[in-house]
Amino acid sequence: MDFFRHFNNSCSNKSLMELLEEHGFTRRDFLKWSSGMATMLGLGATFAPSIANAVENNASNTPVIWLHMAECTGCSESLLRSDAPTIDSLIFDYLNIEYHETVMAASGHQADENLENAIKKHAGKYVLLVEGAVPAGSSSFYLTLGAKGHTGEEIAKNACANAAAILAIGTCSSFGGIQAAAPNPTNAVPISKITNKSVINVPGCPPSEKNIVGSILQILLFGTMPLDNFNRPKWAYEHRIHDYCERRGHFDAGEFVESFGDEGAKKGYCLYKVGCKGPYTFNNCAKQRFNQHINWPIGAGHGCIGCSEPDFWDSMRTYEEPLKSHLFQSVFSGMGADAMSDKIGIGVLTLTGVAIAAHASIAAIKKDKE
Amino acid sequence: MQKIVVDPITRIEGHLRVEVIVDDANVVTDAYAGSTLWRGIETIVKGRDPRDVGFMTQRICGVCTYSHYRAGIEAAENALGIVPPKNAKLTRTLMNAALYMHDHCVHFYQLHGLDFVDVVSALSADPAKAEAEALKWCDKPLVCGVGELKAVQEKLKTFVDKGELGIFANAYWGHKTYRFSPEQNLVALSHYLECLKVQRTAAQLMAIFGAKQPHPQSLTVGGVTCVMDILDPARIGEYKTKFLEISDFIHRAYLADIKMAAAVYKNEPSVMNDVGVDNFMCADEFYLGDDYLFKGGIVTNMLSNPVLGAIDESKITEEATRSWYKNDKALHPYDGEQEPNYTGLKDEKTLNAKGELEDSKVFDMNGKYSWIKAPRYDNLPVQVGPLATIVVNYLAKNPIVTKEVDALLAELNIELKDLLSTLGRTAARMIEAKIISEHALKALDNLVENLKVDQSTCAPYKIDNSKEYKGRFIGNAPRGMLSHWIRIKDGIVQNYQAVVPSTWNASPKDANGKMGTYEACLIGLKIEDLTKPLEIIRKIHSYDPCIACAVHVLDKKGNKLGEYKVGV
Numbered sequence: 042m043d044f045f046r047h048f049n050n051s052c053s054n055k056s057l058m059e060l061l062e063e064h065g066f067t068r069r070d071f072l073k074w075s076s077g078m079a080t081m082l083g084l085g086a087t088f089a090p091s092i093a094n095a096v097e098n099n100a101s102n103t104p105v106i107w108l109h110m111a112e113c114t115g116c117s118e119s120l121l122r123s124d125a126p127t128i129d130s131l132i133f134d135y136l137n138i139e140y141h142e143t144v145m146a147a148s149g150h151q152a153d154e155n156l157e158n159a160i161k162k163h164a165g166k167y168v169l170l171v172e173g174a175v176p177a178g179s180s181s182f183y184l185t186l187g188a189k190g191h192t193g194e195e196i197a198k199n200a201c202a203n204a205a206a207i208l209a210i211g212t213c214s215s216f217g218g219i220q221a222a223a224p225n226p227t228n229a230v231p232i233s234k235i236t237n238k239s240v241i242n243v244p245g246c247p248p249s250e251k252n253i254v255g256s257i258l259q260i261l262l263f264g265t266m267p268l269d270n271f272n273r274p275k276w277a278y279e280h281r282i283h284d285y286c287e288r289r290g291h292f293d294a295g296e297f298v299e300s301f302g303d304e305g306a307k308k309g310y311c312l313y314k315v316g317c318k319g320p321y322t323f324n325n326c327a328k329q330r331f332n333q334h335i336n337w338p339i340g341a342g343h344g345c346i347g348c349s350e351p352d353f354w355d356s357m358r359t360y361e362e363p364l365k366s367h368l369f370q371s372v373f374s375g376m377g378a379d380a381m382s383d384k385i386g387i388g389v390l391t392l393t394g395v396a397i398a399a400h401a402s403i404a405a406i407k408k409d410k411e
Numbered sequence: 412m413q414k415i416v417v418d419p420i421t422r423i424e425g426h427l428r429v430e431v432i433v434d435d436a437n438v439v440t441d442a443y444a445g446s447t448l449w450r451g452i453e454t455i456v457k458g459r460d461p462r463d464v465g466f467m468t469q470r471i472c473g474v475c476t477y478s479h480y481r482a483g484i485e486a487a488e489n490a491l492g493i494v495p496p497k498n499a500k501l502t503r504t505l506m507n508a509a510l511y512m513h514d515h516c517v518h519f520y521q522l523h524g525l526d527f528v529d530v531v532s533a534l535s536a537d538p539a540k541a542e543a544e545a546l547k548w549c550d551k552p553l554v555c556g557v558g559e560l561k562a563v564q565e566k567l568k569t570f571v572d573k574g575e576l577g578i579f580a581n582a583y584w585g586h587k588t589y590r591f592s593p594e595q596n597l598v599a600l601s602h603y604l605e606c607l608k609v610q611r612t613a614a615q616l617m618a619i620f621g622a623k624q625p626h627p628q629s630l631t632v633g634g635v636t637c638v639m640d641i642l643d644p645a646r647i648g649e650y651k652t653k654f655l656e657i658s659d660f661i662h663r664a665y666l667a668d669i670k671m672a673a674a675v676y677k678n679e680p681s682v683m684n685d686v687g688v689d690n691f692m693c694a695d696e697f698y699l700g701d702d703y704l705f706k707g708g709i710v711t712n713m714l715s716n717p718v719l720g721a722i723d724e725s726k727i728t729e730e731a732t733r734s735w736y737k738n739d740k741a742l743h744p745y746d747g748e749q750e751p752n753y754t755g756l757k758d759e760k761t762l763n764a765k766g767e768l769e770d771s772k773v774f775d776m777n778g779k780y781s782w783i784k785a786p787r788y789d790n791l792p793v794q795v796g797p798l799a800t801i802v803v804n805y806l807a808k809n810p811i812v813t814k815e816v817d818a819l820l821a822e823l824n825i826e827l828k829d830l831l832s833t834l835g836r837t838a839a840r841m842i843e844a845k846i847i848s849e850h851a852l853k854a855l856d857n858l859v860e861n862l863k864v865d866q867s868t869c870a871p872y873k874i875d876n877s878k879e880y881k882g883r884f885i886g887n888a889p890r891g892m893l894s895h896w897i898r899i900k901d902g903i904v905q906n907y908q909a910v911v912p913s914t915w916n917a918s919p920k921d922a923n924g925k926m927g928t929y930e931a932c933l934i935g936l937k938i939e940d941l942t943k944p945l946e947i948i949r950k951i952h953s954y955d956p957c958i959a960c961a962v963h964v965l966d967k968k969g970n971k972l973g974e975y976k977v978g979v
Contacts, residue, residue, distance in 0.1 A: 102575060111450050113959050114424045115473020115625040121521075121607070122614050122624070137575045142421045146525045146582030148948050149417040150764035155581050182753050185447045186426065188416040188763070190756045190772025193448075219452060219470040226451035226751075247473065247625055301636050302869030309639055331623035335615045335649075341622035341629040342636035346466060354467065359460045361631060 103261055104167040106159055106200055107141040110193045111184055111220050111229050112173025116211035117143045119247035122332055123254045153187045160203050169204035171232045174213040174220050180228035194235055201236035206260050208241045210253055212348055215242035222354035242272045246348035251329045252277045271351060282319035282345050285327035306342055316361040317344025324349045414761045416771055417947055422522040424474040425958025429947060430774050431933055442933040443774050444917050445781030446958045453907045461487045461899050462632045469626055472960045476625035477510045478888035482895040484630045490882025490897050496867040499634035501858040502641055504698050506621050508851035512657045513613035514889040515844040516665055518955045520606035526949040527672050528599040529589040530579055534567060536593035544594045549667035554601045563601045583945040590675050602664040609660045616653045619646055634869030658848035669841040673823045676834055681946035686831035687932030688792045689713040691799035696887040700857030704850055708803040719806045726789040733919040734784045744896035745881055747908035754779045766942045782962040785918040786910050794928045795891025795915045796954060798839040815842050836953040876902035888912055890955050913961035916954045
């Protein structure tokens with residue numbers, strides 16, 4: 042909680058509740074939101090009062106620096122989609138976004154000044170959010186920024202050194218992402234490779250607006266959060282897509298889409314045979330979906346491509362075919378998952394059970410490897 | 412003589428630097444636009460399954476998040492000789508409509524708007540007068556009632572009183588070339604905030620058939636996967652409702668504000684008379700079931716001797732004389748061949764924000780200076796984007812476009828040549844959005860009609876590993892004409908090139924010394940205050956730069972990538 046001691050110094054005099062009241066929000070609205078937030082973060086309703094308390098006392102005017110490294114701006118775009126309860130975006134208003142190239146008004150020298158000043162003024166107090174991988178080492182020249190031509194690596198190192206917390210937003214900053222896919226021509230690395238500090242990874246290509254905002258909130262509210270082996274917040278990345286998938290019943294019943302556009306596709310059958318990587322992918326898409334819950338890839342008839350997993354651009358290809366049997370060698374002596382699913386029929390529950398166990402083991406193996 | 416460096420150019424996608432030389436009267440005499448980031452996605456897609464390419468090229472950009480996805484998918488379809496079913500083509504149009512309406516609104520308000528709108532000035536506006544001002548430009552203005560404007564002003568005041576200006580800090584507020592009255596600034600600010608809400612809805616519009624936005628996921632080589640969504644009447648209703656909501660914003664805010672801006676800024680030199688490159692090109696776009704909403708073509712010498720013609724794709728080349736790659740030959744995209752050759756920045760003193768000379772790193776003005784290559788059409792630089800779409804279609808006498816353009820010119824009392832400018836680029840983007848918002852629903856109606864007789868969404872195909880294929884996608888993205896070029900051999904990608912809108916516009920000089928569009932439009936620009944080059948930002952933003960898109964490439968020569976067999 043060191044973070045909050047520093048952080049409190051930079052808060053405005055008004056409490057958040059006072060500010061919210063000025064905007065027409067009642068204490069009742071606020072507590073309702075806190076309880077919603079507690080549920081979303083997987084903390085249960087008993088945490089609602091702690092959230093309310095933490096928000097009231099702490100979560101206004103948090104200095105935030107958002108850096109763009111080698112990226113496509115998709116994560117910033119995802120952040121802009123955040124709405125959830127209106128009060129949620131209000132919380133956002135109360136973040137003090139000191140630097141964010143996509144939305145900030147200043148340019149050129151003035152933008153550089155904003156970054157330098159923010160790092161100095163809020164040293165040790167700001168939350169650093171990084172979008173994009175970092176071309177590193179002898180390849181760092183693939184990204185330079187500002188009139189002084191600093192490399193992205195230099196800028197990111199400096200910003201990391203003074204940050205209270207570092208969140209890697211998206212698969213590129215978490216694991217390297219697309220530019221780090223083979224043969225990684227720019228030696229792009231995740232932000233965690235250029236700093237000794239711990240980095241919270243919020244992967245996804247892009248992560249949903251809920252996972253970005255939820256993760257920022259959790260670090261603000263508690264200063265810490267439970268993480269998995271890949272440093273992903275457990276509240277969002279603890280379960281596989283497969284665990285809560287709306288098409289799971291069809292998997293269990295052995296009903297599969299055999300090719301896009303077939304009768305099974307019209308009936309919403311399981312997408313496993315057309316390449317869905319849901320069983321190997323840890324994310325809450327099945328529960329939270331995207332764009333205020335309106336849809337998600339499996340809902341739109343396309344399998345998961347595994348975008349929140351390390352190296353998925355290489356390890357999950359071909360995206361529209363099931364993973365080949367080589368991944369399963371150690372578990373099933375070469376019997377691939379697609380071979381399995383062919384044999385799964387309605388009511389053959391034991392086999393289904395075996396298939397699921399296989400997925401779980403694969404996940405465990407992958408984790409141990411890292 | 413003085414050198415000004417603007418880096419980073421913010422409120423764009425990607426990493427862009429502009430350097431200009433100004434004379435003693437602060438007039439720009441030379442300009443250099445370059446990108447300072449290279450990612451190498453075309454190298455990465457080589458050796459992969461052609462069905463995977465669309466998903467990877469999509470990650471070229473999270474802003475034109477649908478354009479490169481569709482381009483990657485359709486380039487493969489073109490190469491393999493696949494014609495997707497009509498339902499798939501219409502669904503793709505609906506997703507594209509969502510992208511354009513989203514992108515253009517966000518560009519004007521969140522990215523470009525602050526070049527016209529002095530946020531701080533809105534604090535001193537009289538909300539009642541501001542309401543009257545809004546009524547001048549629209550008889551039913553959105554969120555411009557006196558009460559609503561007061562609330563916006565109070566919100567701003569609370570924000571400013573906190574003493575932390577956040578994203579609004581340290582901008583060029585109070586600059587002499589800001590021309591809106593406080594009331595006009597307040598009206599635009601109210602729409603800025605409203606657009607933050609509307610863009611969420613526009614993103615949902617894409618997600619209805621696209622799964623999510625950014626980075627939708629419902630296209631596949633051969634068609635679309637969202638068959639359940641297009642057969643779901645609730646989804647159709649949802650699409651129509653949200654579409655009309657965004658259309659309403661375009662008519663009651665975006666159109667009104669463009670008219671207001673044009674009336675006020677048409678005498679501001681930094682937004683006029685800067686066509687830059689006067690060759691314009693666009694592709695056929697927005698398939699509606701029978702025809703395309705916008706027609707493709709190329710217009711050369713628009714200022715002196717306009718000639719409209721059809722695009723001959725064999726005349727498209729890219730070269731890298733001034734870009735950080737080895738080859739200096741102009742090559743057709745099918746044969747694109749290049750290797751990185753970073754020659755670095757040079758040490759020099761340039762003017763800082765305080766007006767003092769400071770140690771800086773600058774472009775090598777005699778050598779290579781950008782990761783962006785120089786595409787040319789028959790050796791000519793070409794301008795692409797909504798203005799190109801409007802110019803080409805106006806000259807081609809597309810009745811929908813001519814009607815909109817003539818109406819706007821008459822209302823603003825300006826001529827067609829006045830549209831060949833920063834103001835025109837900004838207005839053309841709105842016209843494009845307005846036309847889409849009024850006509851794209853025809854694709855939805857035709858989709859429903861077609862589903863009654865045919866529910867197919869994917870065309871079957873086989874990839875023959877013993878055959879060689881080549882094909883391309885040519886269409887428009889929100890920033891202009893986009894093409895992807897693919898060669899397939901042994902069932903895997905052998906070569907891949909993307910020639911994108913911002914590559915055309917942000918191109919560096921070529922072997923003949925011809926400037927790209929960004930550079931050319933800056934020549935002759937007078938800069939009021941060299942430490943606050945708002946005029947440069949304003950012009951560059953009018954193209955809606957998308958720089959990660961623009962920096963594509965490349966083929967490390969002789970680099971053997973791991974082979975991956977396609978299972979068919």
